[in-house]
Amino acid sequence: MTLKVLLGRLVLGVSLMFAASPAMAEGALVAKHPEPQAWSSDGVFGKFDRQQLQRGYQVYKEVCAACHAMHLLSFRNLSQPGGPEFSVAQVKALAASFKYPALDDKGEPIERTGTPADRFPSPFPNDVAARAANNNALPPDLSVMTKARHGGANYVYNLIIGYSDAPAGFSLLPGLNYNEYFEGHQLAMPAPLVSDGQVTWPEGNPPATKQQMAKDVTAFLIWAAEPKMEERKELGVQVMIFLTLLAVLLFFAYKRVWRDVEH
Amino acid sequence: MSHGDYTYQPKNAFTKWLDSRLPIIRLMDEAMLQFPTPKNLNYWFTFGGILTFMLVVQILSGVVLAMHYVPHETMAFDSVERIMRDVNYGWLLRYMHANGASMFFIAVYAHIFRGLYYGSYKAPREVLWLLGIVIYLLMMATGFLGYTLPWGQMSFWGATVITNFFSAIPVVGPSITEWLWGSFAVDNATLQRFFSLHYLLPFVIAGVVVLHIWALHVPGNNNPLGIDVKGPADTVPFHPYYTTKDLFALVVFVLFFSYFIFFNPNAMGHTDNYIPANRLSTPLHIVPEWYYLPFYAILRSVPDKLLGVILMFSAILVWAFLPWLDRSHVRSAKFRPIYRQMFFILIGVVWILGMLGQQSPDGNFDFYGAELPISKVILSQILTIYYFAHFLLLTPIVSLREKALPVPESISKAVLAKKSGSAAVPGAARSPEKRV
Incomplete structure (x- = not known):
């Protein structure tokens, strides 16, 4: 990028804040407000559903991971407490099914099998390759996705299943797809979940409808963005109880100290 | 204010030895334990202690975060996420630091705003007020740098x-x-x-x-009545009276903090x-953190960049002149009926300016979901003018012309009057003059 382009961007950024042009706002179609969903992780006592996270990981691995990286996640995270809690053996086997570049003891490049300490493999070696394979659109990393979009998990869920045919008269640009939940209503990502049963879950899980798969993969993304959420909320409840009791005691101590003072 | 007679006596050989060399225990004793404090302070006066506590929280959590954070453009984002994921209690x-x-x-x-309401900026506390403004400006800078x-x-x-504000300077x-x-760019x-x-700045x-x-x-402390301490009957030692009260208030504040x-x-x-x-992708709507929003709205209210920047900084600097713009000798807004109303109007104005700073600058003002028939630009211009008029015009004029209510003779007398349930304040200085 040349310096000129860079400075141009700066000027654009600053001029945007000083005089955001009304034309820009009118031209873009506003995203539809996502329908709120009930998440087991919601609320003060919220917990993840282990089975749901395991199913959601499978949806990520078999569907989303074709284009989307999650470079902040390691296989070991999948067996940590407060997450999908796969067994350590499952995680080892899972990691071993991936190959990673390495060097042998002569410095020659080789491939080794993955270990639980490895990060999730990225589908593309770099952003340029990712764009080249996706009609110049860059599939964003999903590691903190539910925290990185307005509307959070509800937005992600509604977006995944929110694809429809463009209404009559809507001029959809070539290579884009119609989705009301997206700002501007057209996005590069095609509908990721196209049919029920796209993913085959182990016995004892609910049927893999599109809604269920979307729900589960979103729950998985909530966990991935906030893997310490259960620990945080558990500690939070204890802290709040402790502080409330302390406040009550301090209030009486304060009243007792002041009891003989007219104030 | 009368300081009373300090009674610190070194008790053992070591404290006696130290007291004649570095009287630090005496200093602590006088400043933190015996310090005579008006006995009528309400909970609005506990925020000084809360702020000291928050400064310590921010420094301690920040020092540990800095052990794990990597200040490099390709690693900073991931290092923060590593803190969230792999550092023990990093989340x-x-x-704590971000919400702190x-x-x-x-x-x-x-x-x-407590200082504004109770006239804490007035003589003899002008330097105290000016130092507070310096702290506030440093906090603004630190908050921005941290973000x-x-x-x-x-x-x-x-x-x-x-940083582009500074490019407006001719x-x-x-x-x-x-x-x-x-x-040549932010990098x-x-x-x-x-x-x-x-x-550094903390x-x-x-x-x-x-x-x-x-x-x-x-x-010494100002107080809700805004009158000077007249004698020992008006004060209590800071410890244990205000240590217990402030500690209670602090824990309630920490409860609120913990929720977040x-x-x-x-x-x-x-x-x-x-x-x-991503330097190639500008967010459609750049918003600063909530605590800058009223000033951001003032900045955006004028189309000229240099004037906007000058107005934004002036909006804070104008506070520095307040001790001299406000000519009233009555400190507390309790006894200043017109100034009291101006105070609440100012809070409303600052609040709406904050809402304007949050919203994208085009179109009509959105008041909690209701679109008001006034454009954001016009509204922010009106409120900006009012904001400056409050300090530069209304405050001096009202302070000269307002008829203040009678002010109690002393804190202890006011307290006794309140206790006995009497509506009138006995012994109040019933002064016919405009300026009490």
Whole structure:
């Protein structure tokens, strides 16, 4: 990028804040407000559903991971407490099914099998390759996705299943797809979940409808963005109880100290 | 204010030896234990203690975060996420620090508006007030620098917008901006110096806080009645009376703080800051953190960039002249019926300016979902004019012409009157003059 382009961007950024042009706002179609969903992780006592996270990981691995990286996640995270809690053996086997570049003891490049300490493999070696394979659109990393979009998990869920045919008269640009939940209503990502049963879950899980798969993969993304959420909320409840009791005691101590003072 | 007679007596051989060499225990005893404090302080007066606590929380959590954070444009974002994921209780430290900044500002706004209401800026506390403004400006700078460190989209573009304020200065503006960046754009050099300064400024704040407390201890506390302490009957020793009261208030405040840390940690942040910085993609709507929003609205109210920047900084600097703009000898708004109303109107004006700063600048004003038939630009211009008029016109005029209510003779008499349930204030100085 040349310096000129860079400075141009700066000027654009600053001029945007000083005089955001009304034309820009009118031209873009506003995203539809996502329908709120009930998440087991919601609320003060919220917990993840282990089975749901395991199913959601499978949806990520078999569907989303074709284009989307999650470079902040390691296989070991999948067996940590407060997450999908796969067994350590499952995680080892899972990691071993991936190959990673390495060097042998002569410095020659080789491939080794993955270990639980490895990060999730990225589908593309770099952003340029990712764009080249996706009609110049860059599939964003999903590691903190539910925290990185307005509307959070509800937005992600509604977006995944929110694809429809463009209404009559809507001029959809070539290579884009119609989705009301997206700002501007057209996005590069095609509908990721196209049919029920796209993913085959182990016995004892609910049927893999599109809604269920979307729900589960979103729950998985909530966990991935906030893997310490259960620990945080558990500690939070204890802290709040402790502080409330302390406040009550301090209030009486304060009243007792002041009891003989007219104030 | 009468300081009474201090009674610190070194009790053992060591404290006697130390007292004649470095009387630090005497200083602590006089400043923190025996310090005579008006006995009628309400909970609005506990925010000074809360702010001191928050400064310590921010420094301690920040020092540990800095052990794990990497100030590099390609690593900063991921290093913050590593803190969240792999550092023991890293999520706690980071959410404490990020929400702590918001809590710090909530407390400082309560503290500043308390000062405005009870006339704490007036003689003999002008220097105390000016030092407070210095601390507030340092806090603004520190908060801004800290917000850039995660190197998300709002970090990057916020830094771009704020540093570009300086480019509005005629002739030397662009050079100053490049000097601040350490480059020709916001990039790695900027991030590294911002990290360095973000680590430095809290210690500068701590230094000015010492001066602020020193300047408090010379005239002593103001109080809700705004009258001087007349004698020992008006005061209680700071310890145990205010240590217990402030500690109770502090724990209630920490409960509020904890709710955000543990149950709603991203409520005060912007979702775009979880998108790694990208200099090729400008967010449609760049918003600063909530505590700058009223000033941001003032900045955007004028189409001219230089004038906007001058107005924004003046909006804070005007506070520095307040002790001399307000000519009334009555401190507390309790006894100033017109100023009291002006005070609440000012809060409303600042609040709506904050809402305007939050919204994109085009179209009509959205008041909690209801679209009012007034454009945001016009409304922010009207409120900006009112904001400055409050300080520069209304305050001096009202302070000269307002007829203040009778002020009690002393704190203890007012307290006794309140206790006996009498509506009138016995012994109040019933002065016919406008200026009591």
